Amino acid sequence: MLLSTHRLSRLRPGLWSCLFAALAGLALDPAAAAGLSPRETILAQARPAEWQTLDPRQLLYMQLPAGEVIIALAPAVSPLHVANIQTLVHQRYFDGLAIVRVQDNFVAQWDDPEADDGGDPHKTHPLGAAKTRIAPEFTRAIAGDDHWTSLPDGDLFAPTVGFLDGFPAARDPLTGREWLVHCYGMVGVGRDVAPDSGNGSALYAVIGQPPRRLDHNLAVVGRVISGIEYLSSLPRGTGPMGFYPQAGQRTPIRSIRLGSELPAAQQGIWQQLRTDSPSFARLLDDQRYHRSDFYPQPPGRVELCGAELPVRHLQLHATSVTEPSSP
Amino acid sequence: MLLSTHRLSRLRPGLWSCLFAALAGLALDPAAAAGLSPRETILAQARPAEWQTLDPRQLLYMQLPAGEVIIALAPAVSPLHVANIQTLVHQRYFDGLAIVRVQDNFVAQWDDPEADDGGDPHKTHPLGAAKTRIAPEFTRAIAGDDHWTSLPDGDLFAPTVGFLDGFPAARDPLTGREWLVHCYGMVGVGRDVAPDSGNGSALYAVIGQPPRRLDHNLAVVGRVISGIEYLSSLPRGTGPMGFYPQAGQRTPIRSIRLGSELPAAQQGIWQQLRTDSPSFARLLDDQRYHRSDFYPQPPGRVELCGAELPVRHLQLHATSVTEPSSP
Numbered sequence A, B: 001m002l003l004s005t006h007r008l009s010r011l012r013p014g015l016w017s018c019l020f021a022a023l024a025g026l027a028l029d030p031a032a033a034a035g036l037s038p039r040e041t042i043l044a045q046a047r048p049a050e051w052q053t054l055d056p057r058q059l060l061y062m063q064l065p066a067g068e069v070i071i072a073l074a075p076a077v078s079p080l081h082v083a084n085i086q087t088l089v090h091q092r093y094f095d096g097l098a099i100v101r102v103q104d105n106f107v108a109q110w111d112d113p114e115a116d117d118g119g120d121p122h123k124t125h126p127l128g129a130a131k132t133r134i135a136p137e138f139t140r141a142i143a144g145d146d147h148w149t150s151l152p153d154g155d156l157f158a159p160t161v162g163f164l165d166g167f168p169a170a171r172d173p174l175t176g177r178e179w180l181v182h183c184y185g186m187v188g189v190g191r192d193v194a195p196d197s198g199n200g201s202a203l204y205a206v207i208g209q210p211p212r213r214l215d216h217n218l219a220v221v222g223r224v225i226s227g228i229e230y231l232s233s234l235p236r237g238t239g240p241m242g243f244y245p246q247a248g249q250r251t252p253i254r255s256i257r258l259g260s261e262l263p264a265a266q267q268g269i270w271q272q273l274r275t276d277s278p279s280f281a282r283l284l285d286d287q288r289y290h291r292s293d294f295y296p297q298p299p300g301r302v303e304l305c306g307a308e309l310p311v312r313h314l315q316l317h318a319t320s321v322t323e324p325s326s327p
Helices: A013-024 A038-045 A079-090 A278-289 B013-024 B038-045 B079-090 B278-289
Strands: A051-053 A059-064 A067-073 A098-102 A107-111 A148-151 A160-164 A167-172 A177-180 A186-189 A203-206 A220-226 A255-258 A269-273 A311-314 B051-053 B059-064 B067-073 B098-102 B107-111 B148-151 B160-164 B167-172 B177-180 B186-189 B203-206 B220-226 B255-258 B269-273 B311-314
Touching: A038 A278, A067 A079, A067 A269, A079 A220, A079 A255, A167 A220, A220 A269, A220 A311, A269 A278, B038 B278, B067 B079, B067 B269, B079 B220, B079 B255, B167 B220, B220 B269, B220 B311, B269 B278
Parallel strands: none
Antiparallel strands: A051 A269, A059 A067, A059 A255, A067 A220, A098 A107, A107 A203, A148 A160, A160 A167, A167 A177, A186 A203, A186 A220, A269 A311, B051 B269, B059 B067, B059 B255, B067 B220, B098 B107, B107 B203, B148 B160, B160 B167, B167 B177, B186 B203, B186 B220, B269 B311
């Protein structure tokens, strides 16, 4: 909320919950009485089955000096690119690379700095078993509705929008194609002019307003689900397009690992609220219609890139070994 | 462009200009032959009269340790709030305050840290002659078309969108109201729940995807025209809503001055491309339709918050005093 919180903190939680309950028409339940917002209530009350566990083989853990960035990979539209990225990670290709470019209100991009310095690409960091060129995977044929949740609010750029395997996506029934959308935090494959020149060795994350002109022009391969701030808060590069003029200005990448390469006990379990769940639908309605004292005029719609995609992290805790009962 | 620039740098500028010229149907003119993009060509060829000089009295210069943030004030919809901010600046209210909150994909906010620490608001930094409460100015009655440039591409949230005095704006002909829109870099007035509690002593800038739910719920008073990166790249606050838990984490504000308070020779002249100019219209078409080798499928539309609002800075140079001709 855009307010001086010294005032907010003086309001009693009970008063807030009554206001929300009255305005939203919710029954006054324990969660609301505990001072939770409607959003927090919906998430707290979501059933376990409404949370989709993310496959560790489709999770990238990128270690930067300031912290960890976790990316959920999306193989649906660009499976060959995702597979190539997994191969590169296996080969430790990204270890020792750097964030080479941070352009304000656009992207943070990482790849082989030597390549951008005009050196021989992939000389110090060879691609090994990974492919150098991959046929473009900017869109795919619409693959049915099993993995699709429609968002009926409309969109300025695509005839139909919604969620594909939980990722923001769009469809054009006229062309019969669908693709992932460049919302905030989405990760795509950097390439040269040649459409098959992107192989996953250069990746970028959106750190500003969604650059929709990139849609169906580049392969989108995932979404940052944790730690986006470690990319979005980096100093902006002062060179053209936000590249850093000097090597010393680049943030180094310590490592990128797949979740399946990390000890299970260390990484825990990541889950995302299923977009086909009743709780997700309630969350959308909350974003569309919730009228509060602070926001008396709700927007009435939710735009694709503004729809919250909640994730949660479950940490595994060791349970004590029970003592055998005495004989 | 999302590409490994080592490849880009090898393409000859002449080849690029030919490609752009051919694809965009431009005559091969000196600007294009110089390797300029259509966008750069449009800006280079804009006539002087198409550039609107910004009034120094409506420019805020905010000095942060890392650099200078310049905000163009927009008095059209919220004149009392803008006037109050100017009063506060005159009184040096903001000098010594701090960035108290940076929430990822949302806002950077600055005000009196003592207020957020639970202390007496405005005790150390009294408001002086400035008003404590101002009647809400979230929208105004549609004031005709003299200062309005329509954007016909449509919008998900408002019936009509366009530019009001060069600021992104929206209108609802049914209610007869218009308001400024929370695009990236727009600056608004923080307030408490009471609609008249915002007085300009707490301000925020949008540093993520446009939070359209804030529209017509808060007063929007300007746009960052330079230095947004000094706000968007700040570390995110780890407290609730992005507030910084510890005082030492806040970025201090050294000073805020009006342009009219600064020496003219020092600040130069800031200009913005007039939204009712032919060059601005050409720029919009370039964003909608320009087909390039890299972006083979242009979006076909430009969204309000994606429309570029070009500004330029003209530095005043001292001219040498001519020697009197010898007698």
